[in-house]
Amino acid sequence: MRFPLSQPSLGEKESENVRDAMASGWISGTGPYVSAFERSLEQRTGRTSATAVSSGTTALEIVLSALGIGAGDEVVVPALTFAAPAAAVLTVGATPVLCDITPGNWTIDPDAARALLTTRTRAVIAVDLMGHPCEYERLSELEVPIIEDAAQAHGARTRKGPTGSFGIASVFSFHVNKAITSGEGGAVLTDDPELADRVRLLTHHGMNPSRRYHHSMAGRNGRMTNLSAAVGAAQAERWDELVAGRSEVARLYRARLAGHGFSPRPAEPWASPSCWLHCVTSAERDAAVERARRSGVDARAVWPALSDLPLYRRYAPRPCVHASEVSRTAMWLPTWAHMPPEDVADVAESLL
Structure with a gap:
């Protein structure tokens, strides 16, 4: 990749x-x-x-x-x-x-x-x-x-x-x-x-x-x-530097993907989230992942909801509808501290 x-x-x-x-x-x-x-x-x-x-x-x-x-x-x-x-x-x-x-x-x-x-x-x-x-x-x-x-x-x-x-x-x-x-x-x-x-x-x-x-x-x-x-x-x-580096990558992704059908994960006003791997949702998630991977980009669908896996399904007493919905539409994009802006741009382009 x-x-x-x-x-x-x-x-x-x-x-x-x-x-x-x-x-x-x-x-x-x-x-x-x-x-x-x-x-x-x-x-x-x-x-x-x-x-x-x-x-x-x-x-x-x-x-x-x-x-x-x-x-x-x-x-x-x-x-x-x-x-x-x-x-x-x-x-x-x-x-x-x-x-x-x-x-x-x-x-x-x-x-x-x-x-x-x-x-x-x-x-x-x-x-x-x-x-x-x-x-x-x-x-x-x-x-x-x-x-x-x-x-x-x-x-x-x-x-x-x-x-x-x-x-x-x-x-x-x-x-x-x-x-x-x-x-x-x-x-x-x-x-x-x-x-x-x-x-x-x-x-x-x-x-x-x-x-x-x-x-x-x-x-x-x-x-x-x-x-x-x-x-x-x-x-x-280097804690602050490394955390801030990933946050900047997330900011660049948000700017590049705005208006293209990719929504960043939601956040509450009482929280200051950090960026692990930049995550977006799309109604066409699987097709976007496939396009990116054909371009040499290791984009990935997020985990399946545990309640949808045969091993764990029996441990869900009630339907986990929101977990299932996110697992069907969310994906991660390549993310690391100090990722060059031109790399962010190339990854974003590969999704479109």
Whole structure:
């Protein structure tokens, strides 16, 4: 493809950090760059504890386990999202309950979520979909623990604070297509000290930090390596630059595509969304994707609604009509920080 869907913005600082980690011989988990990356995430979100882990999916699995969620429990999950939240719920032995989205911002609908609550509901995973924050004030009224999945929303905000700061815990992903990357990686953030301790124990094999090889719970190796964190720590120093770079690409796309039948994803006045991958909707989405791909542009249809997939369909107690509609009409366009304006113009032209 001439234009990939995304690519990382890596500079000399990332290379310098990796060389330093390699020279020290400390390339696995728990190294100094891991700690530095965790501190930067705490400062960015205002959270009191951040634990860097191997992926955003691992972060979801660990926080669910740390909350004691398992067999017999239910967790409400939006029907429009990458599959990781629902898969994480199944991985810990619980049952995902798929919920429709609100058409005004494409995030989980608080009213629809309320209608799905039962005596077995233990949490709601609220996904800040494609950079748009969820309605956390309304979700808090559900009176069940909220887990914020901010994997796609680095740098977004509401009037109440930045993404990553909401709910009993929040998670980030630092996959290579995210605005801030460590190649692969994730993090769990919380202000609850007891929950933070359980998260760290689960991440580090359940091993007592003061008594090596004494295990107080059945944990796993969910750690981020020092090499990955070396990249992540450098990226965190460039957070504002990288987030702003993608926002500028989104602005250029909006200008280029105005009046051509492509609508940008909706946003609420109370939110300041960030750009993960620029997303547009079109009644002729599939034809536009095909035209772009013939021109060497890695444009992609968004995920199918989970409620429309055979694997997950049985977990949707009610129709998820808005999720299905967005999944049929929305598409992503190549997006990365500092994408040249002429590349944006070529991608936009390929759709027409």
